[in-house]
Amino acid sequence: MFEIHAPAGIVIPTFVEIPFNSTSSFSSTTTTSASKITTPASSFSSTTTLKAATLSSKTPSTTITTITNATAVTPSITTATVSTTTTNTTTPTYPTTAVATTTTEKVTTKANEKVKVLSLHDFNNPATRPRFLAEMRESLIELGTFYIKDHGITTEMTAGAMKSIQDYFALPLEEKKKMLIGNSRHFRGYKLIGEEFTNNQVDHREQLQFGPEQSALSSFVPTQSPDYQGLQGPNQWPASTLALLPAFQPQVIEFMHQLETLSHRLMEAVALSLGQSAHYFRDLFGANPYYRLKAAKYPSVKNTKAATIGCGAHKDTGFLTVLLQDMVGGLQGQIPATGEWMDTRPVPETFIVTMGEAMERLTGGLYQATVHRVLNNTSGQDRYSIPFFFDPALDTRVPHQIENLDRSTRLDFSNAQTREELPKTDGENFCGLGITTQDNVSLPSTASASSSRQAAVDEEEGWCSGAHVFETVHRCHPEVYARWYTREE
Ligand SMILES: O=C(O)CCC(=O)C(=O)O
Numbered sequence: 001m002f003e004i005h006a007p008a009g010i011v012i013p014t015f016v017e018i019p020f021n022s023t024s025s026f027s028s029t030t031t032t033s034a035s036k037i038t039t040p041a042s043s044f045s046s047t048t049t050l051k052a053a054t055l056s057s058k059t060p061s062t063t064i065t066t067i068t069n070a071t072a073v074t075p076s077i078t079t080a081t082v083s084t085t086t087t088n089t090t091t092p093t094y095p096t097t098a099v100a101t102t103t104t105e106k107v108t109t110k111a112n113e114k115v116k117v118l119s120l121h122d123f124n125n126p127a128t129r130p131r132f133l134a135e136m137r138e139s140l141i142e143l144g145t146f147y148i149k150d151h152g153i154t155t156e157m158t159a160g161a162m163k164s165i166q167d168y169f170a171l172p173l174e175e176k177k178k179m180l181i182g183n184s185r186h187f188r189g190y191k192l193i194g195e196e197f198t199n200n201q202v203d204h205r206e207q208l209q210f211g212p213e214q215s216a217l218s219s220f221v222p223t224q225s226p227d228y229q230g231l232q233g234p235n236q237w238p239a240s241t242l243a244l245l246p247a248f249q250p251q252v253i254e255f256m257h258q259l260e261t262l263s264h265r266l267m268e269a270v271a272l273s274l275g276q277s278a279h280y281f282r283d284l285f286g287a288n289p290y291y292r293l294k295a296a297k298y299p300s301v302k303n304t305k306a307a308t309i310g311c312g313a314h315k316d317t318g319f320l321t322v323l324l325q326d327m328v329g330g331l332q333g334q335i336p337a338t339g340e341w342m343d344t345r346p347v348p349e350t351f352i353v354t355m356g357e358a359m360e361r362l363t364g365g366l367y368q369a370t371v372h373r374v375l376n377n378t379s380g381q382d383r384y385s386i387p388f389f390f391d392p393a394l395d396t397r398v399p400h401q402i403e404n405l406d407r408s409t410r411l412d413f414s415n416a417q418t419r420e421e422l423p424k425t426d427g428e429n430f431c432g433l434g435i436t437t438q439d440n441v442s443l444p445s446t447a448s449a450s451s452s453r454q455a456a457v458d459e460e461e462g463w464c465s466g467a468h469v470f471e472t473v474h475r476c477h478p479e480v481y482a483r484w485y486t487r488e489e
């Protein structure tokens with residue numbers, strides 16, 4: 001038996017994310033029957049479909065759970081019986097992450113109250129900084145996520161960015177297709193609804209991807225260079241789209257710029273919260289951090305059978321995600337300790353800050369990479385979100401783990417100093433490692449034995465951040481990989 005509290009008009013699938021590099025341990029199908037679900041009576045429909053994808057590498061199967069017999073037990077709570085059947089599905093042809101079904105899913109909207117809203121003002125002010133860092137640390141150990149307010153990005157900017165992406169998605173399909181992600185070796189551009197898979201399940205969203213505006217590496221040779229070097233390059237800006245939406249390009253570029261500044265500041269706080277120096281991540285990330293801005297539109301669904309999930313359960317790949325969402329709702333995070341799902345409800349004028357797998361790995365699991373997903377909604381309102389993924393320069397070697405990390409929940413932050421407060425030392429360079437993926441810079445050696453040309457891990461030097469990012473990105477967008485990375489030009 002398990003209990004689910006479902007938010008209004010939202011379909012709950014059952015997915016479980018597994019950590020990266022774990023590809024074989026979850027392969028069996030699990031079947032649940034006659035479980036119990038509770039959900040707010042006002043929003044419950046008597047036949048809601050839950051869907052859980054299970055993968056063995058060859059023969060995935062899909063578990064469909066149908067809720068029936070809903071009956072009200074309190075004015076606000078409804079119970080229902082869950083029965084489950086298992087059917088086979090086709091295997092995707094591109095690499096996938098193994099997925100396990102869960103029979104113990106719990107969702108509670110109450111758990112949302114667990115996610116703290118932190119104010120960046122409290123970090124900036126030395127008097128309140130110790131408390132801010134203590135709360136940040138606790139949140140990242142427990143959940144891997146928090147909201148940030150007073151972040152310094154104006155409402156005008158966030159509203160403008162939202163409006164720009166809404167205007168873009170409202171363009172005729174023919175116009176949007178001019179910017180197809182498949183046109184770009186650098187994984188930038190537009191992706192149609194129904195073409196992306198997360199957790200081996202087709203997502204129900206349109207999306208648009210941008211990254212740092214740079215020229216491509218002229219030295220890049222497909223099938224010979226490390227694949228991740230192909231991530232560097234320009235965004236797509238079709239002239240006709242810019243003519244139709246004059247504010248679009250400047251808005252997106254300015255928003256990325258401001259999110260980069262905010263992310264650096266947040267990473268400074270994260271470093272301090274880990275007991276490291278304020279410039280730990282600046283030094284690690286180098287002069288040209290690699291980031292991706294994704295804009296997503298989740299159309300409201302009429303019936304929940306047609307599309308069961310907006311975005312399947314997953315952990316973000318890298319270090320830090322800063323996410324802007326509108327007020328529609330549907331994003332959920334999983335509480336690591338209990339497996340319970342909680343709504344990451346829209347909180348006005350905040351961003352949601354989430355740790356990714358790279359951070360989890362670097363901290364030896366002390367900071368959680370939050371498993372999250374987006375549920376479809378039947379409210380009639382489309383949902384828009386803009387996540388920003390912040391990572392080191394592509395050729396950064398990330399240490400396997402921060403040394404001598406104090407793993408206790410509470411640390412003394414009374415003397416924590418930000419970068420600008422730290423005394424400058426001779427020759428100090430805040431971009432200390434100075435690693436950049438420029439055309440004229442020689443790159444770290446790569447493991448030629450690696451079949452995927454990734455040079456992902458090196459015992460001595462640490463693992464390659466770009467290779468790690470590429471691993472996920474190429475899995476999400478196999479059409480880009482097939483076109484640009486599998487043969488020489
Ligand atoms: O749209 C959202 O709120 C979340 C999207 C997400 O998790 C992702 O694209 O990685």
Ligand SMILES: [Fe+2]
Nearest residue numbers: 314315316372
């Ligand atoms: Fe995500």
